[in-house]
Amino acid sequence: MSRVNKASKNIMFGYLGIIITGPLGMVLRSVFIHHLGDTLTGVNDLYTIILSVLSMAELGIGTALTFSLYAPVAHQRTEKIKSYMRLYKKAYITIGIVVAVIGTAISPFLPYLVNVPEGVADISVRDLTLYYFIFLFNTVSTYFVAYKFSLVNAEQKNYIHSNIITITRIITVVIQLLVIVITKNFYWYLLSAAFVELTQKIFANYYLNRMYPYLKEKNVEKLTKEETQVIITKTKALVLTKVGDVMRIQTGGMIVSAFINVRLLAFIGSYNMIIDFVSRFVDIIFNNVISSFGNLIATETKEKQFLLFRVYRFFACWIYGFFAVVFFVLLSPFISIWLGAERVLSVTVVALMVTDFYFKGDRVVLFNFKTAAGVFEPDRYLPLIQGILNVVIALSLVKHLGLVGVFIGTLVSGLLANFIRPRIIYRICFERKASGFYIDWFKYLIVTAGLLMICLFIGGFILSKLNILTFILMGLIITLIFNGIFILLFRRSEEFCYLWELIKSWFYERRKIDD
DSSP: HHHHHHHHHHHHHHHHHHHHHHHHHHHHHHHHHHHHHHHHHHHHHHHHHHHHGGGGGGGTHHHHHHHHHHHHTTOOOOOOOHHHHHHHHHHHHHHHHHHHHHHHHHHGGGGHHHHTTTTSOOOOOOHHHHHHHHHHHHHHHHHTTTGHHHHHTTOOHHHHHHHHHHHHHHHHHHHHHHHHHOOOOOOHHHHHHHHHHHHHHHHHHHHHHHHHHGGGGGOOOOOHHHHHHHHHHHHHHHHHHHHHHHHHHHHHHHHHHHHTTTTHHHHHHHHHHHHHHHHHHHHHHHTHHHHHHHHHHHSSSSHHHHHHHHHHHHHHHHHHHHHHHHHHHHHHHHHHHHHHHGGOOOHHHHHHHHHHHHHHHHHHHHHHHHHHHHSTTTTEEEEEEEEHHHHHHHHHHHHHHTHHHHHHHHHHHHHHHHHHHHHHHHIIISOOHHHHHHHHHHHHHHHHHHHHHHHHHHHHHHHHHHSSHHHHHHHHHHHHHHHHHHHHTTSSSHHHHHHHHHHHHHHHHHHHHHH
C-alpha cells in the first residue's frame, strides 16, 4: 500500500472517530455542567491538566524510539524491531512508576491549586485528593500498554489506535451519561470511566500481542552502543522540548485555577473543547503523515522532500486560516447558544486564543517535519525558553489583566517558534535559506486577515439576532467566502496544483479499489 493510501486510511478512520466522539463529548459536558455544576467541571479540567503535566515524565522517549523504528519497519528487519521494542517496554514501565511516585508526592498541594469562587460550597480536601488519585490511576496504567502502539504508528497503521480509542470513548461516554443522570455523583462518574479504560488497556494488550506475536519472544538481541546512543542523544534533546511544551501549554490553566478561580477554568474548558475538537479534526491530516514523512525522508531526494513540505505547509495555512476565521466570528455565539451567554468570555480573550490557534498551523508543520526527520538537537532549548517566557508573562500579568494576561503569555511564547524554527528546518533539512518561508508566512497572514475583516463585517449584520438559523447561515457564508477567495488567489501556485493533483489521484485510486 502506498504512503498516500496509508495516510488516507489513517485520516479516514481518524475523522470517523472525531465525528463520533466530538459531539458525544459536548453532550457529556452539557449534562455534567447541568447536574454537577461549573466548579466540579473546573476541577475535572484542572486534574486533566495536572496529569498532562505529569506525563512530562515521558520526556520524549516515545518520539525518539518511534523515529528509530521507521527504518527497521521500512526494511522489514524484525529482529531489530524486537530490540527497539524491548527497550521501549522497559522505558515505559519505568516511566509509569515515576509518574505514580511523583503524582502521589504532589497530592498534598492540591488545595493550593483549587481556588473556589465566593458563594460556592467548598470541596473538602479528602474529596479533592480521592478525585485526583482516580485520575492518576488512569494515567499510570496507560504506560504499560502505550509503548506497543509505537510499532503500529511506525507501520503507518495509526487507524488501529484511532479505532480502539473511538470505541472506548463511545462506551465511556454512554456509561458516564447514565451515571451522572442516575447518581449525580462525581465519584461514580470517575470510577465508571476508570473501569472502561482499564478494560480497554487489557484488550489492547491482548490484540497487539496477537498482531505482533514476535514481541513476546524471549530471544531478543541487544541494541548496539551506537544505536542506543542515538536514542539517548535524541531523548536528551527532546527532554527540553517536552518540559518547555508543558510549561507553555499546560501551566496557564493551573495559573487561572490558583490565582483567579477554578470556575473560570470551566468556561475556558468549554472554549477549548470546541477548539480542540476542530484541532483534532485538522491535526488528523497533519499528524497522520508523520510516519509517511519518515518513510519519505528515508527514501526520497531533498528536492522531493522540499516540494512536499511546501504543499504540506500551504494546506496547513489554508485549513488553519479558515478555522481561525470561523472561530473568531462564531465561537462565542456558539458558546452562548450551547451553554448560555453567562459563560461567554471577553472578545479580547477569544481573539488571543484564536490568534494562537492560527499560528499553531505553522508550528504543527515545522514540528512534525523535524520529528519525522529526527532533527531534535538544534532547537532543543527553544521550547524551554518558550515555557519560561510563558510562565513569567502569565504570572506577571494575571494580577493586573486577569485572564487576558495569561493568554498574552501563551501567544507571545508560541510565536518564538514561528520565527526561529523555520531557519533551523530549512538549513538542516533542505540546505536552503528560510526567507521564502517568511515571505509566504506574510502572504498567507495578509490574505487570512483580509478575509476575516470581510466575514466580521457581514457577521455584524447576520448575527445581530442570534439564533440557530443565523448561526448556520453565517457558517455557510464564511465557508463560501473564505475558501472561494483563497482558491481564486492561489489556484495557479505550485503548491495548490500539486495538492489538487494529489487529491485527484487519491480519488482515482479509491475508485479503482471500489471497482
